[in-house]
Each structure stands twice: as C-alpha cells, then as structure tokens.
Amino acid sequence: MEMSVFYREWLPLPKAEFNILAMLAEQGGTFSGNYTDMCRYLSVTPQSRNRKVLQTAIESLVSKGFITCESRGRTQYLKLIPKATEINLPRPWVQSVIRHDYSSEDVAFAQVLKVFLWIVQNEQDIVTNDMIAKDLGVSVSTVVSAKNVLEQEYENITKRKVSEKWGDSFRSVGQELAAGAWWKDP
Numbered sequence: 001m002e003m004s005v006f007y008r009e010w011l012p013l014p015k016a017e018f019n020i021l022a023m024l025a026e027q028g029g030t031f032s033g034n035y036t037d038m039c040r041y042l043s044v045t046p047q048s049r050n051r052k053v054l055q056t057a058i059e060s061l062v063s064k065g066f067i068t069c070e071s072r073g074r075t076q077y078l079k080l081i082p083k084a085t086e087i088n089l090p091r092p093w094v095q096s097v098i099r100h101d102y103s104s105e106d107v108a109f110a111q112v113l114k115v116f117l118w119i120v121q122n123e124q125d126i127v128t129n130d131m132i133a134k135d136l137g138v139s140v141s142t143v144v145s146a147k148n149v150l151e152q153e154y155e156n157i158t159k160r161k162v163s164e165k166w167g168d169s170f171r172s173v174g175q176e177l178a179a180g181a182w183w184k185d186p
Contacts, residue, residue, distance in 0.1 A: 001092070004094040007083035007085055007087065008084075020038070020057055021067070022110060026091065031078045038051075042054075067079060087120055093154075097113055097116075098113075106142075111142050115147060119178070119179050120179045122177065126175065127177060129144055147159065157180060158177070
C-alpha cells in the first residue's frame with residue numbers, strides 16, 4: 001500500500017501551511033501548479049484572497065525550511081524537505097480525509113489529520129483534549145469534533161475515559177486514545 005509521509009514538526013503550524021504540507025504529503029512530496037490549481041485541490045474558491053493566503057503560507061514554509069519552491073511563470077514547483085519525526089499513513093486514507101465532505105461537522109480536514117497524527121505519535125497513557133488543543137494550536141471544541149469524526153465516521157481511533165476516586169465520587173482525569181484500524185469509508 002502506498003504511504004503518505006507526514007512529520008510531527010508540522011502539527012503546530014497554522015491551517016493554511018498545514019494544508020499545503022498535507023497536499024504535498026498526499027501527492028508524494030511534490031506538487032506543480034498555479035495557485036488556482038492549489039485552491040481547487042484544497043476545495044476552496046480560487047478567489048484572489050485565497051490565492052494570496054496560499055502564497056503567504058508557501059513563503060512562510062520556505063522561510064521555515066519545510067519546503068522548497070521554484071516559480072516558473074505562474075507555475076509553482078513545491079517539494080517537501082524531510083524532518084526528524086516521520087509518520088506514515090496509507091495514501092488512500094489520507095485522500096479520503098482530504099476529500100470527505102465536512103459540511104455536517106464543525107471541523108476541517110486539516111484538523112482531522114492533525115488530531116489523528118497527534119494520537120498516532122502520542123506516547124502518554126492519559127491525555128486531555130486541552131493538551132491536544134495546546135499542542136496543535138486549535139480550540140478544544142475542534143479537537144472534540146475531529147475525534148468524533150475519527151471515531152464515529154472512520155472508526156479508526158478508540159478512546160476510553162479515565163476517572164479517579166475523589167472523595168465519595170469520581171472525577172475525570174483524561175482519556176486513553178489509540179489509533180486503531182485505518183479506516184472505514186464514511
């Protein structure tokens with residue numbers, strides 16, 4: 001099975017930058033096209049505002065050493081620069097996440113991917129939504145929505161609430177999260 005390569009170092013990046021990196025990972029590490037092609041790939045309208053966001057994100061990724069970019073006319077040639085902590089995901093699953101219609105959920109594909117990647121590389125036994133949100137630079141509600149998509153629609157994570165005795169009652173201290181089967185088509 002073909003794999004898409006992601007890197008732990010990408011997780012705290014802003015949405016537009018992560019979207020470009022996810023596109024490159026899904027494309028095997030390289031992409032050539034103009035900003036309109038990128039907009040269409042990412043399912044956003046190719047308005048000048050969206051093209052400018054992509055241009056700014058690409059410039060930022062180049063300056064941070066995540067990608068290289070060559071311009072020839074209007075065509076951009078993007079290439080990933082490998083980082084230290086590699087995470088491999090099956091390409092068909094990544095394509096499914098990128099192409100999925102999230103209109104009924106309050107989450108974008110980038111957040112679903114980020115949360116799954118965080119769970120895959122996590123080494124802590126018990127975690128909280130707040131921990132994940134801080135690491136990824138997103139809101140707690142975004143983490144909850146992304147986990148719900150991963151658990152209910154793709155059936156590829158398991159979560160178990162962890163509580164401890166607190167006087168005569170119990171209180172939640174977090175949850176155990178695990179990446180399971182790769183996916184079920186939603």
